[in-house]
Amino acid sequence: MIVLGINETSHDAAACLIKDGDILFAGHAERYSKVKNDWYVNDDLINDLMSYGKPDAIAYYEKPFFKKLRLSLRGGLGDWKPKFDISDIPRRNFNHHYSHACAGYFTSKFNDAVIVVLDAIGEWNTSTIWVGKGTEITQKYKKNYPVSFGLFYSAFTKLIGLMPNQEEYIMMGMAGYGDPNKYLYKVSQYFPDINTQKYNFHKGIFDWDEPITEKNKFDIAASVQKVYELRLNEFMHFAYKITGKENLVFMGGCALNSSANTMLWNIFKNVWIMPNPGDAGSSLGAAAAFYGKHLNWNGPYLGHDLGGEYPVEKIVEKILNDKIAAVATGKAEFGPRALGNRSILADPRDPDIKDKVNLIKQRELFRPFAPVVLEEHASSWFDMDFKSPYMQYTVKCLRPDIIPSVVHVDGTSRVQTVSKSENPGLWEVVNKFYEKTGVPVLLNTSLNIKGQPLLNDLNDAQEWSNLYGTGIIGI
Numbered sequence: 001m002i003v004l005g006i007n008e009t010s011h012d013a014a015a016c017l018i019k020d021g022d023i024l025f026a027g028h029a030e031r032y033s034k035v036k037n038d039w040y041v042n043d044d045l046i047n048d049l050m051s052y053g054k055p056d057a058i059a060y061y062e063k064p065f066f067k068k069l070r071l072s073l074r075g076g077l078g079d080w081k082p083k084f085d086i087s088d089i090p091r092r093n094f095n096h097h098y099s100h101a102c103a104g105y106f107t108s109k110f111n112d113a114v115i116v117v118l119d120a121i122g123e124w125n126t127s128t129i130w131v132g133k134g135t136e137i138t139q140k141y142k143k144n145y146p147v148s149f150g151l152f153y154s155a156f157t158k159l160i161g162l163m164p165n166q167e168e169y170i171m172m173g174m175a176g177y178g179d180p181n182k183y184l185y186k187v188s189q190y191f192p193d194i195n196t197q198k199y200n201f202h203k204g205i206f207d208w209d210e211p212i213t214e215k216n217k218f219d220i221a222a223s224v225q226k227v228y229e230l231r232l233n234e235f236m237h238f239a240y241k242i243t244g245k246e247n248l249v250f251m252g253g254c255a256l257n258s259s260a261n262t263m264l265w266n267i268f269k270n271v272w273i274m275p276n277p278g279d280a281g282s283s284l285g286a287a288a289a290f291y292g293k294h295l296n297w298n299g300p301y302l303g304h305d306l307g308g309e310y311p312v313e314k315i316v317e318k319i320l321n322d323k324i325a326a327v328a329t330g331k332a333e334f335g336p337r338a339l340g341n342r343s344i345l346a347d348p349r350d351p352d353i354k355d356k357v358n359l360i361k362q363r364e365l366f367r368p369f370a371p372v373v374l375e376e377h378a379s380s381w382f383d384m385d386f387k388s389p390y391m392q393y394t395v396k397c398l399r400p401d402i403i404p405s406v407v408h409v410d411g412t413s414r415v416q417t418v419s420k421s422e423n424p425g426l427w428e429v430v431n432k433f434y435e436k437t438g439v440p441v442l443l444n445t446s447l448n449i450k451g452q453p454l455l456n457d458l459n460d461a462q463e464w465s466n467l468y469g470t471g472i473i474g475i
């Protein structure tokens with residue numbers, strides 16, 4: 001049976017197709033429409049998806065009734081009319097946090113695990129704990145709106161002038177530049193423990209009584225990150241205590257906070273975060289909930305297919321000669337991170353490369369870049385004894401003098417470990433660079449045109465080439 005999973009009318013529409021246990025396709029609406037965080041699935045995405053088969057059933061993420069009720073209480077209604085004809089296909093809807101839980105647990109290798117879901121808000125839930133055993137997923141704890149990890153973080157994102165629900169990752173990056181103790185006490189009053197928040201953060205922070213300056217924005221970001229980490233630590237210990245499980249599945253938008261995620265390895269023996277843990281990934285969660293069993297997870301390369309072999313030799317040559325190479329090949333990544341198939345790869349040894357890539361991407365100069373490292377060398381270059389194939393953990397860099405361009409101001413890096421099995425082409429590129437230079441690391445950042453989502457298809461590649469006057473390898 002082929003099941004179409006859909007997430008729309010929330011900030012990151014996506015669709016996927018599964019056939020029995022196989023994931024045939026999974027993609028984001030924004031990469032087709034070029035509308036950042038597009039709320040609606042579009043025809044181009046659905047047509048691309050349908051080339052893998054016509055669905056027998058549709059699984060919707062969220063229960064429209066509850067969401068409509070909540071949105072109507074907020075004064076706005078979602079549009080539930082899909083933009084393609086699904087009139088003859090049976091449909092089912094799945095609860096928001098349950099879909100998150102299914103997206104995580106059914107893509108994991110675990111048969112017995114605690115599943116923690118933390119986000120801004122589902123229908124009403126904001127924090128839930130589940131136990132997955134065999135094919136059963138059972139809820140053990142729930143916390144409802146308005147107490148919310150996600151809303152707390154988003155409200156402060158808005159306070160310092162960034163876009164809530166979208167630019168939390170920028171605030172996380174800014175945190176490295178600030179003093180976390182400057183506002184620690186003050187910010188912690190807003191979220192003193194996992195059950196208590198000062199007020200409903202939905203409308204933002206409205207009683208902050210200090211000026212917001214260019215300097216103290218960074219201190220506020222650092223303090224918020226610190227309070228978030230303290231509460232997350234508390235919540236994860238609570239999840240461990242009530243379930244006794246040593247395998248953790250962590251899902252929801254909060255699982256994108258790579259700086260905080262590293263602590264999870266101190267509490268649990270094994271951790272799985274699906275590479276698309278937010279709402280977009282729950283299109284897959286809804287389909288998995290419908291299927292009700294584990295899926296065959298072979299990696300995050302599930303979107304639009306540009307075809308072709310990974311152009312290893314050309315990329316290595318370009319990096320060795322010019323220090324930077326733009327790559328687009330094979331299937332697009334499902335999730336917010338470019339993991340080698342839609343990437344800019346660069347020589348991490350050059351201290352000026354960070355500014356050069358930032359200029360190409362026209363983004364803030366303080367923004368850090370991430371490294372991709374051969375999995376077998378990861379622990380010699382970074383302080384880690386676990387894998388991070390999807391750039392989900394930030395750890396201390398052990399040799400910042402050699403690879404300065406992928407080290408944040410606080411000495412950390414958001415690491416991608418690459419294995420021969422999950423992306424043999426990218427592994428080969430890094431390995432050849434290692435053979436030539438003795439450094440098993442490259443800078444890896446997303447290939448996108450300023451203000452646009454990750455590059456998707458041939459048209460985008462053409463637009464990139466016209467704009468930047470440089471070609472993309474692989475197309």
Ligand SMILES: [Fe+2]
Nearest residue numbers: 119121253279
């Ligand atoms: Fe969510």
